[in-house]
Amino acid sequence: MSTMPAPLLSLVDVTRTFGGVQALSGVSLDVAAGRITGVIGPNGAGKTTLFNVITGAYTPTAGEIYLDGARLTGLKPYQIARAGIARTFQNIRLFSSMSVWEHLLVAQRHDGSVFGRLLPAGLARSKAGREAEKALVFFGLEKVRDRPARELPYGTQRKVEMARALTANPRLLLLDEPIAGMSHEEADELRHLLMRLRADGLTILLIEHDMTFVMNLCDRIHVLDFGRQIAHGTPEAVRTDPAVLDAYLGADT
Amino acid sequence: MISTYHAALLADSGILMLGALSVYIILATGQLSLGNAGFMGIGAYLASYLTVEAGLPLTLALVLSALAAGMVGIVIGFPALRLRGIYLAMATLGFGEMVRSFFLNFEPMGGAGGFSGMVHVSVGYIWLWAGGILVLVTLLERSRLWLEIRATHDDETAASLVGLNTTATKIGAFGFGAAVAAVAGGLFAHHHVYIEPANFGFDRSIELVLAVILGGSTVAPGALVGAVLLVLLPETLRFLADWRLAAFGTLLVLVLLVRRQGILDRGLFRALTFRRQAS
Numbered sequence: 404m405s406t407m408p409a410p411l412l413s414l415v416d417v418t419r420t421f422g423g424v425q426a427l428s429g430v431s432l433d434v435a436a437g438r439i440t441g442v443i444g445p446n447g448a449g450k451t452t453l454f455n456v457i458t459g460a461y462t463p464t465a466g467e468i469y470l471d472g473a474r475l476t477g478l479k480p481y482q483i484a485r486a487g488i489a490r491t492f493q494n495i496r497l498f499s500s501m502s503v504w505e506h507l508l509v510a511q512r513h514d515g516s517v518f519g520r521l522l523p524a525g526l527a528r529s530k531a532g533r534e535a536e537k538a539l540v541f542f543g544l545e546k547v548r549d550r551p552a553r554e555l556p557y558g559t560q561r562k563v564e565m566a567r568a569l570t571a572n573p574r575l576l577l578l579d580e581p582i583a584g585m586s587h588e589e590a591d592e593l594r595h596l597l598m599r600l601r602a603d604g605l606t607i608l609l610i611e612h613d614m615t616f617v618m619n620l621c622d623r624i625h626v627l628d629f630g631r632q633i634a635h636g637t638p639e640a641v642r643t644d645p646a647v648l649d650a651y652l653g654a655d656t
Numbered sequence: 657m658i659s660t661y662h663a664a665l666l667a668d669s670g671i672l673m674l675g676a677l678s679v680y681i682i683l684a685t686g687q688l689s690l691g692n693a694g695f696m697g698i699g700a701y702l703a704s705y706l707t708v709e710a711g712l713p714l715t716l717a718l719v720l721s722a723l724a725a726g727m728v729g730i731v732i733g734f735p736a737l738r739l740r741g742i743y744l745a746m747a748t749l750g751f752g753e754m755v756r757s758f759f760l761n762f763e764p765m766g767g768a769g770g771f772s773g774m775v776h777v778s779v780g781y782i783w784l785w786a787g788g789i790l791v792l793v794t795l796l797e798r799s800r801l802w803l804e805i806r807a808t809h810d811d812e813t814a815a816s817l818v819g820l821n822t823t824a825t826k827i828g829a830f831g832f833g834a835a836v837a838a839v840a841g842g843l844f845a846h847h848h849v850y851i852e853p854a855n856f857g858f859d860r861s862i863e864l865v866l867a868v869i870l871g872g873s874t875v876a877p878g879a880l881v882g883a884v885l886l887v888l889l890p891e892t893l894r895f896l897a898d899w900r901l902a903a904f905g906t907l908l909v910l911v912l913l914v915r916r917q918g919i920l921d922r923g924l925f926r927a928l929t930f931r932r933q934a935s
Binding site: 458460479480481484485489490492496497498499500501505508509510511512517519520521522523524525531567568571 | 807810821922
C-alpha cells in the first residue's frame with residue numbers, strides 16, 4: 404500500500420455523549436474507498452455507538468460526518484441509507500413476517516417510482532427481481548428462498564441480513580460483529596465473500612472481536628478504547644502498538 | 657330475488673368489511689386506531705350533505721368524501737407518529753369521540769336529531785365498492801410498497817436503516833385507511849338513509865377492530881371473514897336467546913387463544929388461493 408485511496412467516509416472530531424458519559428470523544432477517521440477497514444476495541448469502547456452515529460440512529464453531539472465529501476450529519480437514518488450506507492446489526496434484526504426472498508426485495512431502490520412500487524414485488528423480469536436473484540445466488544440462499552427468515556439457523560440469518568443490506572446497493576457496508584455465533588467454516592466462507600465484495604469495489608467497515616479474522620481480512624484497523632481512538636494503521640502496526648496492547652491486556656496503572 | 661332480510665345482512669357485511677379494512681390498513685404499519693368510526697362519520701355526513709344538499713351523484717360524493725377524510729387521516733397521522741401501542745389507541749379513541757361530539761353539536765346537519773333525506777342504495781352498489789376496494793388492497797399486498805409497510809410493522813428501526821421512509825409509510829396508511837373508512841360511512845348513510853352521531857361512536861370503532869382481529873389481521877381478506885362472522889353470528893346464535901352475547905364473547909376468546917393472528921392468515925390464504933407454497 405504505497406498510495407492511500409481517497410476516503411469514502413470521513414469522521415471529523417465526532418463526539419457523542421449520553422448524559423455525562425462520553426461514548427465517543429473526538430473520533431476522527433477516514434475509511435478508504437474499496438478497502439476493508441476494521442474497528443476493534445474492548446467492550447464498551449464505543450464501537451457500536453460509532454456505527455449508530457454514522458447511520459444516523461444517533462446524531463453526533465459534536466463533529467461532522469462526510470460520505471464522499473457530502474455532509475451526512477443531521478440527516479435521517481433513511482436518508483443516510485439512501486446516500487449509500489447499509490448496515491447489519493450485532494443482534495440480528497430481520498423482519499419477522501418476511502421470507503428470505505422478501506428481505507431481498509424490500510430494501511431495493513430499483514423501479515423506485517410510485518408506479519414501480521405498486522407492481523407485484525419480485526417479478527422475474529423486473530430489475531428488482533433480477534437483483535434479488537443475484538443476491539440469492541451470491542449468498543447461496545436459493546434453497547431457503549421462501550422460508551421465513553427468522554426460522555433459519557443463526558449463520559444463515561446473518562447472510563440474509565447482509566444480503567438485504569447489499570440489495571440497497573450501498574457504497575459503504577457496515578458490519579457489526581459479522582461472525583459472532585458463526586462456526587469456523589461459516590466464518591471462513593464469509594471472509595471469502597467479503598474479499599469478493601472488496602474485489603468488486605465495495606467499501607466495508609466492520610466491528611469484530613475475533614482478532615484472527617480482523618487481522619487476516621482488514622487493510623486498516625482503528626482501535627477504540629473508552630470512546631477515544633488510541634491507534635490506527637495496518638494490522639501489523641496495530642498488533643504491536645503499545646497503547647493497544649495496554650488496552651487489551653488491561654495493564655493496571 | 658333475495659329477501660329484504662338477507663339483503664340487509666349482505667349490505668351490513670359489505671359496509672362492516674370496508675370499515676374493518678380501514679383498520680387493517682393502518683394496523684399493517686403497526687398502528688392500532690380505535691378512532692376509525694370518526695373517519696366513517698366524516699364520510700357519512702359529508703357524503704350525505706353532498707347528495708342531499710348539493711345534489712351530487714352518490715359515486716362522486718363518495719369519492720370526494722374519501723379524499724376529504726383521507727386528508728384528515730394524514731393530519732391525524734402526524735401526531736400519531738409520536739405515540740405507540742396503547743397510547744396511540746387512546747389518542748385515536750379521543751379523536752373518534754371528538755368527531756362524534758362535533759356532529760352532536762353541529763346543527764346544520766341535524767345535531768343530535770340526526771340527518772336524513774338520502775336515497776337508498778342497492779346491495780349490489782355497496783358490494784361494487786366493497787369488492788373493488790378489497791381486490792385493490794389484496795393486490796396491493798403483493799407489491800413492494802406493501803413490503804415496505806410490513807417492514808415498518810416488523811421493525812421500524814431496521815426498516816429506516818435499509819432506506820425506507822417509515823414516517824411517510826405510517827402517515828400514508830392513516831390517510832388511506834381514513835379514505836376507506838369514509839367510503840364505508842358514506843355507504844352506511846345511504847343504506848340506512850338516516851344517520852345520527854351515535855352511529856359513529858366508540859362501539860363502532862371497536863366493532864371494526866374486532867372484525868379484523870377475528871377474521872385475520874395479516875391479510876386483507878381477513879376483514880371479509882371477520883365482517884361476515886360479526887354480522888351472521890348474532891343471527892345464527894339467536895336460538896341462544898339472552899345467552900347470545902355471552903356465547904359470542906366465548907367464541908372470540910377461543911379464537912384468540914387458538915389463533916392469535918385471526919381465522920385467516922397468510923398460510924391459509926395462500927393454500928385457499930392455490931398460490932405457490934413455501935418450499
